[in-house]
Amino acid sequence: MRLRSLICTAALSAMLLPGQGLDMKSLTLFNQPKDLWPTYNGDYSGRRYSALDQISQSTVDLLKIDWMYRITSVGPQRGVGGPTIKSTPLLVNGILYFTIPDHIFAINARTGEHLWQYSFDDKGGHLVGQRGVGMYRDWLYFESPDGWFISLNAKDGKERWRKKIADEKLQYFTTMAPLIVKDHVIIGVGGDAMDVRGYLESRDPETGELQWRWYTTPDKMGDPGSETWPNLDAMHHGGGMTWMPGTYDPDLNLIYWGTGNANPVFAGQSRRGSNLYTASIVALNPDTGKLVWYFQASPHDTHDWDNVETPVLFDAAINGQPRKLLGQGTRAGWFFVLDRTNGKNLVSKPFSGSGNWAKGVDAKGQPIPDPAKEPQPNGSMIDMPAMGATNWPPPSYSPKTELFYLNGTEGYGVAYLYDTSDKPEGYGGGGGGNFDSHSALFAMDIRTGAIRWKHQHGQDGSTGISGGILTTAGNLLFTGDSGQLVAFDPASGKPLWNQRLTQPVSNGPSTWMLDGKQYLIVGAGDTLYGLSLARPSAR
Amino acid sequence: MPRSSFRLVLFLSIAALAFAQEDMPPASGGRGGRGGRGGRGGPAATRDFLGLGAAPDEAAAKKGEPLYQQNCAGCHGANARGAQGPNLVRSALVLHDEKAETIGPVIKSGRPQSGMPAYPNFSADDLYNLAQFLHLQVDLAANRGTYGATYAAVRNQPVGDPKKGEEYFNGTGGCKSCHSISGDLAKIGAKFPQAATMQSRFLWPATPGPAKARITTGGETIAATIRTLNDFDLSFTDATGNYHYARRADVKIEYDDKLAGHRALLPKYSDADMHNLTAYLVTLK
Numbered sequence: 063m064r065l066r067s068l069i070c071t072a073a074l075s076a077m078l079l080p081g082q083g084l085d086m087k088s089l090t091l092f093n094q095p096k097d098l099w100p101t102y103n104g105d106y107s108g109r110r111y112s113a114l115d116q117i118s119q120s121t122v123d124l125l126k127i128d129w130m131y132r133i134t135s136v137g138p139q140r141g142v143g144g145p146t147i148k149s150t151p152l153l154v155n156g157i158l159y160f161t162i163p164d165h166i167f168a169i170n171a172r173t174g175e176h177l178w179q180y181s182f183d184d185k186g187g188h189l190v191g192q193r194g195v196g197m198y199r200d201w202l203y204f205e206s207p208d209g210w211f212i213s214l215n216a217k218d219g220k221e222r223w224r225k226k227i228a229d230e231k232l233q234y235f236t237t238m239a240p241l242i243v244k245d246h247v248i249i250g251v252g253g254d255a256m257d258v259r260g261y262l263e264s265r266d267p268e269t270g271e272l273q274w275r276w277y278t279t280p281d282k283m284g285d286p287g288s289e290t291w292p293n294l295d296a297m298h299h300g301g302g303m304t305w306m307p308g309t310y311d312p313d314l315n316l317i318y319w320g321t322g323n324a325n326p327v328f329a330g331q332s333r334r335g336s337n338l339y340t341a342s343i344v345a346l347n348p349d350t351g352k353l354v355w356y357f358q359a360s361p362h363d364t365h366d367w368d369n370v371e372t373p374v375l376f377d378a379a380i381n382g383q384p385r386k387l388l389g390q391g392t393r394a395g396w397f398f399v400l401d402r403t404n405g406k407n408l409v410s411k412p413f414s415g416s417g418n419w420a421k422g423v424d425a426k427g428q429p430i431p432d433p434a435k436e437p438q439p440n441g442s443m444i445d446m447p448a449m450g451a452t453n454w455p456p457p458s459y460s461p462k463t464e465l466f467y468l469n470g471t472e473g474y475g476v477a478y479l480y481d482t483s484d485k486p487e488g489y490g491g492g493g494g495g496n497f498d499s500h501s502a503l504f505a506m507d508i509r510t511g512a513i514r515w516k517h518q519h520g521q522d523g524s525t526g527i528s529g530g531i532l533t534t535a536g537n538l539l540f541t542g543d544s545g546q547l548v549a550f551d552p553a554s555g556k557p558l559w560n561q562r563l564t565q566p567v568s569n570g571p572s573t574w575m576l577d578g579k580q581y582l583i584v585g586a587g588d589t590l591y592g593l594s595l596a597r598p599s600a601r
Numbered sequence: 602m603p604r605s606s607f608r609l610v611l612f613l614s615i616a617a618l619a620f621a622q623e624d625m626p627p628a629s630g631g632r633g634g635r636g637g638r639g640g641r642g643g644p645a646a647t648r649d650f651l652g653l654g655a656a657p658d659e660a661a662a663k664k665g666e667p668l669y670q671q672n673c674a675g676c677h678g679a680n681a682r683g684a685q686g687p688n689l690v691r692s693a694l695v696l697h698d699e700k701a702e703t704i705g706p707v708i709k710s711g712r713p714q715s716g717m718p719a720y721p722n723f724s725a726d727d728l729y730n731l732a733q734f735l736h737l738q739v740d741l742a743a744n745r746g747t748y749g750a751t752y753a754a755v756r757n758q759p760v761g762d763p764k765k766g767e768e769y770f771n772g773t774g775g776c777k778s779c780h781s782i783s784g785d786l787a788k789i790g791a792k793f794p795q796a797a798t799m800q801s802r803f804l805w806p807a808t809p810g811p812a813k814a815r816i817t818t819g820g821e822t823i824a825a826t827i828r829t830l831n832d833f834d835l836s837f838t839d840a841t842g843n844y845h846y847a848r849r850a851d852v853k854i855e856y857d858d859k860l861a862g863h864r865a866l867l868p869k870y871s872d873a874d875m876h877n878l879t880a881y882l883v884t885l886k
């Protein structure tokens with residue numbers, strides 16, 4: 063009797079309490095296990111494409127809300143209002159881990175049951191967003207808004223150590239989801255109010271000690287890239303933040319990162335030159351932090367066009383040859399496709415407006431900024447809304463359609479220069495105007511950059527980007543539209559299904575399968591939703 | 602979704618669809634041309650969003666200014682952005698200071714090794730006032746919510762040629778086919794005297810408020826005031842104030858596109874056209 067009960071207990075424990083740790087071998091370029099979403103983008107590629115197809119064009123009508131988890135423990139957050147889920151939850155061993163600024167939540171992925179919450183008391187920084195946690199074996203990694211890099215036990219959310227990685231008093235802030243690559247936790251920083259210098263760090267997953275730090279601008283005059291700055295002072299206050307998680311190709315052993323705009327933001331007169339390596343895609347060796355190649359998407363940026371949008375990795379045949387590629391749709395309004403082995407350009411094409419801020423592209427395929435289109439005291443018109451053509455919400459690439467998808471905006475805006483002195487600081491200007499603007503879902507041909515289809519949202523004047531994008535082998539594309547969660551046909555852009563939520567979609571949707579049931583997970587404001595088919599067996 | 606022949610300028614439900622773009626405070630529902638990333642929320646709201654901490658004590662900063670200009674500006678520059686001495690606005694020491702607790706001792710003892718003299722005679726009040734002057738310079742750079750006031754003169758001053766603007770109004774721009782300077786635009790320059798505001802106004806003169814449209818549903822056409830319109834839903838009130846709902850796919854929506862002329866000009870303006878027209882319109886007082 064006693065023995066049997068012991069055996070029962072043991073069996074139950076095995077069933078209910080599997081190891082909470084992550085098998086690091088499940089982090090792959092393309093083929094993530096179906097019962098995991100182990101990193102911000104699901105896999106290392108950033109494609110946000112799932113091979114799952116239980117939820118498909120033929121079953122999507124049966125998709126329903128299975129559970130909701132509403133954040134009720136956190137009130138309005140400083141300067142930004144109610145809690146907004148921008149993170150993509152990790153799914154490991156049936157538990158979801160997601161964040162908002164200052165808070166981590168662990169919930170049961172099958173039911174939405176609350177397991178634990180970690181709360182941090184910030185001393186500054188921006189609460190504008192939090193992209194999520196990284197995971198290595200039993201440990202989670204989190205950035206507080208004010209520059210603390212924190213490791214916690216995934217089992218109970220207990221903190222095991224914290225390291226200061228950025229000084230919020232200098233106006234750095236920290237929001238990104240750490241990316242785990244082998245025995246490296248790769249972390250980035252944000253902040254462009256005070257002309258600080260961007261960097262990317264690698265830290266030891268066990269101790270949190272610094273392994274390397276790569277600055278986004280060169281160290282000293284004479285170094286490669288320093289020729290694109292007038293002097294050391296401008297270079298060391300030149301911006302270039304790293305506020306979004308990058309991607310990784312294990313075969314090439316390269317991490318790919320987007321860097322933010324140069325500083326001072328709108329006033330470029332004290333930093334003549336192209337300002338490397340701001341507003342660029344960079345490829346680094348994750349073991350050394352050494353730059354291997356770069357491609358600058360917005361040289362000498364003077365419009366706050368952060369180039370941090372996900373550098374998405376995919377393989378496709380070009381002229382019959384299999385190629386390892388990288389695609390990025392940028393805030394500056396251009397779509398680029400590069401060879402990710404060496405950064406060589408295949409496609410450079412505007413998707414929003416005509417790219418009227420550039421005079422064309424150089425030999426590397428990089429736009430050549432037109433000095434006449436820099437901000438002016440009475441304004442200079444750009445044929446894109448003032449906030450830029452897209453932003454951080456995750457794009458997607460589907461190998462089935464070979465199309466690249468992003469949420470963007472179109473219209474016109476004006477860039478103003480306020481500080482005309484030879485020593486501008488901070489923003490020194492501003493963008494204004496969403497003239498004749500609307501938001502849209504774009505599908506781009508990766509070989510030509512042509513817009514294969516575009517779904518303009520049915521509200522003129524809208525400039526909001528309605529969350530990120532997920533594509534699946536079920537021939538579905540999930541994203542937000544009109545305040546709802548919508549499934550589109552990724553081949554044609556036709557809306558197939560829609561679900562009203564309490565708030566608009568605010569993160570990138572994700573998907574995985576547990577107990578033979580495919581779930582779709584989406585964050586909308588303060589609520590995380592789990593959806594699944596009413597009858598998973600219906601095929 | 603294919604856009605039908607209608608164009609509708611709506612301010613409805615936009616807040617619900619949009620969420621704040623990164624690195625800016627949430628918009629207060631205003632749009633069009635003002636502010637933008639320059640800190641639409643005002644100094645206090647932007648400061649809160651940026652996590653800049655306590656606001657500088659402006660009265661103290663005012664007292665500190667003559668002290669600064671007399672003793673410090675020679676090396677650190679008139680606005681503390683550096684000369685032969687270091688930039689103090691970007692100084693980590695200044696940014697970590699609140700009430701002269703870190704700045705004060707440095708001023709008092711100087712930095713002999715780097716050539717900075719000591720100021721042992723400054724009182725605690727002097728040091729506090731000097732520190733607040735520096736914190737104000739930081740605020741003026743970092744807090745976008747202060748830009749509106751700081752740069753009002755630059756933003757209000759038209760740089761264009763009013764004569765060419767008048768020619769554009771009567772000629773290439775085609776403005777006079779809809780507008781008259783003695784009619785609808787009489788005294789427009791008195792209403793929008795600031796160049797930036799005037800410019801945004803004519804580039805896209807959308808005004809907030811419910812849009813009027815003609816809705817055709819079930820063979821019937823109704824004069825409607827739109828409440829909600831998106832890819833899926835349409836709700837509106839009719840002339841008698843009754844509420845109606847229809848699926849977006851089931852109705853035809855038409856309205857008069859009052860902004861057609863402005864829409865057509867957006868891709869055509871050169872920056873000079875835009876500036877000249879602004880310079881002309883602000884003279885219509």
